[in-house]
Amino acid sequence: MTMSMIEMKKTLKQLRLSGALATLETRLLEAQSSNLSAVEVLSDLLQDELDRRHTRLLDKCHQRSGLPERASLAEFDWSYNPQIPKRTCFELNTLKFIAEGQNAILVGKSGTGKSHVAKAIAYSAVRSGMHVAYVEADELLGNLAIASTEPLRKKKLLKPLVDADLLVLDDLFLRRRIATESADELQAILHRRYSLRRSCIITTNRVIDDWSKCLGDAALTTAILDRLLHRSVPVEFRGRSYRLKESSSRLVNTEESA
Ligand SMILES: Nc1ncnc2c1ncn2[C@@H]1O[C@H](COP(=O)(O)OP(=O)(O)O)[C@@H](O)[C@H]1O
Numbered sequence: 001m002t003m004s005m006i007e008m009k010k011t012l013k014q015l016r017l018s019g020a021l022a023t024l025e026t027r028l029l030e031a032q033s034s035n036l037s038a039v040e041v042l043s044d045l046l047q048d049e050l051d052r053r054h055t056r057l058l059d060k061c062h063q064r065s066g067l068p069e070r071a072s073l074a075e076f077d078w079s080y081n082p083q084i085p086k087r088t089c090f091e092l093n094t095l096k097f098i099a100e101g102q103n104a105i106l107v108g109k110s111g112t113g114k115s116h117v118a119k120a121i122a123y124s125a126v127r128s129g130m131h132v133a134y135v136e137a138d139e140l141l142g143n144l145a146i147a148s149t150e151p152l153r154k155k156k157l158l159k160p161l162v163d164a165d166l167l168v169l170d171d172l173f174l175r176r177r178i179a180t181e182s183a184d185e186l187q188a189i190l191h192r193r194y195s196l197r198r199s200c201i202i203t204t205n206r207v208i209d210d211w212s213k214c215l216g217d218a219a220l221t222t223a224i225l226d227r228l229l230h231r232s233v234p235v236e237f238r239g240r241s242y243r244l245k246e247s248s249s250r251l252v253n254t255e256e257s258a
């Protein structure tokens, strides 16, 4: 028995084929007006379902990653700070470093685009189906200090950070000093990831020579640096703050409209 449109929609809903359900009417209309064969209509509908599932999965992975936005290298203005090693950034964006278990350390002054590039690479990893964990380092270190005395809470916090194919620690050492408990936990995470050959991206505006001041313990600093630097790509961000450019162009616009 041939189904009516309402019945077909109800069935697609029951079968949880929401992609095909969303496009059913359009595809049937198109089939009538363009004289499409049954095979063509069915193949379009199946593709719509696949597309919707892919988008949903991507949304879920993006949400789970903690990435605040969907950055990309396409909108990065390489001419603003030409000293930034563009080739290295694109090389990192191929994600080969993740397969090789390498780390990337993006060091440079504030506003030069370190976080932007790190987020772009992380989003490329999400798009390619990898499990990504993005955290702002200060927030993580604060949470680690709180969780350090609560084993269950600590386990819950640490698991995704150790399991992720790529961990992004954004703006490490924004605060000058890190609490000892947090530094110990950070060391443990990095040690675990190192032994599993899992990659990290770290962005920081402190040169590596200053890290011991922030960590406040020479042995701990050596332990962290050993793990991070052993297989790592250093990327130096030299140049002017893009934030200044943005605020000065806002100023010009305001003056022009006044
Ligand atoms: N070269 C660039 N082209 C386009 N936008 C940029 C560039 N550099 C920085 N930005 C933008 O300026 C802002 C600050 O950059 P951000 O990546 O947070 O800097 P950092 O992490 O080095 O302090 C962000 O909105 C970022 O997208």
Ligand SMILES: [Mg+2]
Pocket (backbone or CB within 6 Å): 114, 115, 116, 170, 171, 203
């Ligand atoms: Mg930053």
